[in-house]
């Protein structure tokens with residue numbers, strides 16, 4: 001399979017025919033790009049990487065519209081109770097505005113201040129009510145717990161070694177029995193962002209904590225056709241706690 005970079009998909013390179021923002025600085029090589037090259041940590045997502053990309057208008061993920069899969073999902077489910085929804089890594093807020101437009105109480109969070117600034121400006125211009133705040137979804141406590149979390153190109157944007165933190169964050173920010181709707185990006189790339197994943201990996205990570213409600217291949221942007229898989233999960237009543245065994249063992253040791 002050709003790599004995502006060659007297909008011009010995703011975060012690394014902007015397809016030639018895409019009406020994206022003008023780019024003042026375009027990564028010319030892997031080392032000059034913002035793929036964590038000049039950044040101290042190679043192992044965690046860094047707010048300054050992302051902020052620099054927004055400031056340089058180097059945002060190939062920015063499609064100027066919400067995820068088509070989300071748009072279709074909301075149109076197909078007009079009767080869902082209108083609860084709260086969190087969109088982590090919301091970028092400039094297209095998906096948050098889609099949820100808000102459908103009547104949900106929508107909240108967007110991003111690690112890059114420029115993303116939050118743009119999201120607020122565009123939401124106000126659109127006359128919609130949604131809230132945007134600066135937050136590191138992986139590391140911060142949830143401001144409140146949400147009925148829904150919507151994932152779209154954050155999982156593939158973080159470092160693969162942060163994926164355990166990502167699952168823990170979803171569990172921290174979501175209410176018990178809350179729903180996790182994800183547009184997953186199934187590419188093979190190991191040199192991201194974007195970093196690829198497989199259905200198998202997603203199943204392994206999420207099925208211990210969630211029941212699968214539905215899965216399908218969504219309509220998507222022209223250059224991501226066939227590369228996305230939507231998974232709609234509902235959080236289990238009782239989820240396996242990865243720390244439970246450790247606690248039991250240490251209690252047993254204390255009793256001895």
Ligand SMILES: C[S@@+](CC[C@H](N)C(=O)[O-])C[C@H]1O[C@@H](n2cnc3c(N)ncnc32)[C@H](O)[C@@H]1O
Pocket residue numbers: 011045046050051061062063088089090091092109110111112115135136137138139152153154157158
């Ligand atoms: C590839 S972009 C996708 C943006 C948006 N979801 C979209 O599809 O247009 C990834 C976004 O995640 C944000 N991000 C990266 N790490 C994050 C973290 N730990 N917490 C919150 N946002 C993060 C980046 O600043 C960036 O806006």
